[in-house]
Amino acid sequence: MTDSKYFTTTKKGEIFELKAELNSDKKEKKKEAVKKVIASMTVGKDVSALFPDVVNCMQTDNLELKKLVYLYLMNYAKSQPDMAIMAVNTFVKDCEDPNPLIRALAVRTMGCIRVDKITEYLCEPLRKCLKDEDPYVRKTAAVCVAKLHDINAQLVEDQGFLDTLKDLISDSNPMVVANAVAALSEIAESHPSSNLLDLNPQSINKLLTALNECTEWGQIFILDCLANYMPKDDREAQSICERVTPRLSHANSAVVLSAVKVLMKFMEMLSKDLDYYGTLLKKLAPPLVTLLSAEPELQYVALRNINLIVQKRPEILKHEMKVFFVKYNDPIYVKLEKLDIMIRLASQANIAQVLAELKEYATEVDVDFVRKAVRAIGRCAIKVEQSAERCVSTLLDLIQTKVNYVVQEAIVVIKDIFRKYPNKYESVIATLCENLDSLDEPEARAAMIWIVGEYAERIDNADELLESFLEGFHDESTQVQLQLLTAIVKLFLKKPTETQELVQQVLSLATQDSDNPDLRDRGYIYWRLLSTDPVAAKEVVLAEKPLISEETDLIEPTLLDELICYIGTLASVYHKPPSAFVEGSRGVVHKSLPPRTGSSESAESPDTAPSGVQAPEQPAVIPTQGDLLGDLLNLDLGPPVSGPPMATSSVQMGAVDLLGGGLDSLMGDESEGLRSDVGGSPAMGGGGGFAAPSAAAPATLGAPLSSGLGDLFDLTGGVGTLSGSYVAPKTVWLPAMKAKGLEISGTFSRQVGSISMDLVLTNKALQVMSDFAIQFNRNSFGLAPAAPLQVHAPLAPNQSVEISLPLNTVGSVMKMDPLNNLQVAVKNNIDVFYFSTLYPLHILFVEDGKMERQMFLATWKDIPNENEAQFQIKDCSLNADAVSSKLQGSNIFTIAKRNVEGQDMLYQSLKLTNGIWVLAELRIQPSNPSFTLSLKCRAPEVAPYVFQAYETVLKN
């Protein structure tokens, strides 16, 4: 007899029957009845009505029956909370059972009963089980803490279970350690701020030891936990890598991929010159290739991850092209992923092989696959210039097959090839035109229309061809309509005499008969351009186009770095950061790759690297005050709308509309952008880790670099050192992660009376940036840009531009906290970004800040003593004269010097741009490197900032 007997029902009604059997006196009958109940459960039948009867069977010596009842309880306790309480006594009793199997079973089941009322009864048994003598019970109890935390987090914290759990990381049994790590990671995930998994070299060592001995699943938990650790230097990183590498040979692919994640992340810290770095690279290839011989589902996940890995470190798999060749029996989802990786690995060395393969694929049966293969041929042409000609001829061969979808796909990619290699392959246009009629997909139609428009002068019947498309204008998709509009305008500019009628027709179709705002707007712009200044129109419409970049589908570098930290997870399968698909940003901490040590910057700031979560002070994201939001929204970041709006001509209406619309959408984006910043503010910590080494620079950067920078500024400024005050090295104000690829670093300087903000804008995105503008929020000293932000050429990817933005102090004033906080909005063609920075106060010290002696004495006396503030400037070895001249460079003037009992007293004055005087007394003892600075000022709140300025100037 098999279990299928449990499914047979009688006519009386199943539930009724079962109830009777459950209450039977015969043990065996009871057990059979419970089995029937379970069997019904397995197929999704609702048997919750039997709850009291099943629970009655719980008190038994028969372990199988007990297990079955527990199984039932877990499923239905939630729907019967009042009845579930009946089970509590048995649980408590079972937790004391001499058999560890039963103790573990009880604690395990208890945790699965998600009923609030019950949980408090469970604390005592759980506490005992966490300290049980049997490791099997301890490891089960560890998981139970995580379950309980999910039901009632507060209770778990109050009962001190988290500490007990942390202690279990040092347990003697590796399985217990692994489960404790798993439970802590799970809890930590819902409490990103808590410091639950306090990883330090000692605990890491324990984990690495447990890694060798625990089960495969435990290894995955431990490896994932290790990946979150930030080693303190490259030596530690290397030693962890060495101990993780053996996991690459594990039979469980999840272990392998988790190990790959740890290695990929820590490799970031190793110097590329290191022998070990090369060894590690070599060791990574075989396990990745091995993953491709596993089951297809595993291959799929592996391939998605390999896609990331080859983008980050192409050298790992560059010789392994052949393993990515498609096998006839691969499922389609594997085939498509393999194609992607083939393109990524394509190079001059292997392009012949790749092309031969792709050509084969293009004759396969599966339509999606064939399309992608054709597209891949085009991508090869764009990526490997030497192969372009062969690719084009392959594509022409494919067009000759006349297979409809192959032809369409080929035309789409040939358009891209034209963009990449202008004036090289236009001879094929005739062949393309032959296939005009067979194109029925919007993308292919749009591509063909683009080709006709772009090369109108070479195609004799271009006007006829375009006219034929125009007939069904309203039935076309937007993509085709827009392309048709542009193509006809191009044609008109090239052959104005014959095509006037055509262009008028398309303009009126686009502007008057269409509901699509994009189409209408584009129509109006062309119309206006053509009617006001045809020459300008020619320059705009027929302008030389920038070449398209090599690989259009690369993941943005900042996102890629984040995704590398998520190797092996769903994020890596979807190529999106978890924040994009995990509900609410709570529970999501942005991860970032560790900075590479061994280079000068981070080596000198060891305290910033290991923490990794410490956000650097300066480039803080703007806080979330509502009034600030309002202020920034009021800023006019759009291009100025000049000229009175005239409602007479419809064309002009359109133009004004366009700008208005642009502004509106800008505003909309802003507020959203801010909101997401707020939600993701813990993110800054992670992101900060990235920028940490350079951000910490002013305090820790060595002299050679800063003086080098100083020299540089002197050169550009063209003024001597004396007239310019100290300039701090540039720090990152806006990391690229926060600004869609725009990175801004900068500093402030003061040269002969004028303040400027020296910026470096770096484009780390994959698209060109343009239309830069900058605005400051109101601030304590009314700092404001004295001129617009001038970026002359669009900023290409991976390019930087240095700009010196002159500032004045006539802007509107609002007291900020801290006083020298400056909030900045920068706009480009992509979005508006916000950051805030602190400026050193000495840029506000004016040149005529030297007070008369008498005046000084009088003022000093006049300012009440409670306004005096004292500070210590530590570790300064300069003598009084050097101090004096150094400070003078930054407009702090020495009025008198006295020598009292062997100490030098300097009396100094300075004036801020808003007219506030600050008086200072600086006491220097020859034997003591610590100076005492007393400041008197009518506005005492500036004193700490003046002191900071002193420190900065004296120590640099």
Place this chain on the structure above:
Amino acid sequence: MLNGLHPKMIHSLFLINCSGDIFLEKHWKSVVSQSVCDYFFEAQEKAVDVENVPPVISTPHHYLISIYRDKIFFVSVIQTEVPPLFVIEFLHRVADTFQDYFGECSETAVKDNVVIVYELLEEMLDNGFPLATESNILKELIKPPTILRSVVNSITGSSNVGDTLPTGQLSNIPWRRAGVKYTNNEAYFDVIEEIDAIIDKSGSTVFAEIQGVIDSCIKLSGMPDLSLSFMNPRLLDDVSFHPCIRFKRWESERVLSFIPPDGNFRLISYRVSSQNLVAIPVYVKHMISFKENSSSGRFDVTIGPKQNMGKTVEGVVMTVHMPKAVLNMNLSSTQGNYTFDPVTKVLTWDVGKITPQKLPNLKGAVNLQSGAPKPEENPSLNIQFKIQQLAISGEWMLGKIDAGGTNGITIGNGALLLLIFQLEVLN
């Protein structure tokens, strides 16, 4: 959208057969409605072929991660960010366990043993954390069904569930139970190599790769400590090990040293990618042509042996995906049977053994849909066959087996060396 606060890992599991019936569901947390599977069915419909259903599917509130094994979809419901490989590996382990317990992993086997299946699933996963997945341990906790035992159980009322803690569960060698005793101590190692090769029209190898495994069946008493050395370990660079193998010893001495699990297990799997090593032991002469403007074509294929080192090529099966325009095929074979499925357009020829005296040949006419243009696709031929007692990757044979203190054991050294070829001949 996933909810970041919900607990980890596998929330629920559904087993679904090819016709779309959910025949088992198991929830480790709260009950998730069956309707979540609708997203899976949608994807299944889109994929047309069962093998092409994508393994990761996102739905508004969950992720579905599935595997397809033995005509069953194992669909797991996920609520948080988890390593998908973890889930997929686990699902395969579930399927392996069914296979191990019931002799087959099938809908009937699962339905006939629902209670054991449920007990197993509960034992394998707790709150999403895998608990016991080693066959040795599971079998101590839950005894596999046998006809004899179910008779005994029903008479005596004893149960299928072990009531003591499995001995291996917590030791440093969780894969082995203590107190194993055999009267005959035996150890067998099967070396199975699968060669995947693509051969072009002219007969030269485009791509070849060897996937090898050593499957072991160890029936030794006590705690045997085995070591295994190879004649030529240099070829084994890309290896995955069973956790029982001591990695350090392999790194330093190239010796496999281990305390084996009891019973059947896969000791290592390896890959050799160098194609010059692989001499393909068969050749194929083929002629497939379609006439222009006529609804017919010719098909003629001969398979012959070459350099087979005196071993027999057997279990030869050829499959060809014919172009869509093919209606049916009228062929005659000198050996074995052929079938042509007019729906999937797959021609299968079960050749059997190849004897050099009389080469197997299959030839005849192909009928095309009338009026259809001449098919463009050149069908490629997929040929599978086996050779016993021969390892292509060659010189490395099992060298020495040292079984520590155990005396008088029988060791099947290379009891089976099996080569499975998977050739794709491009036309």
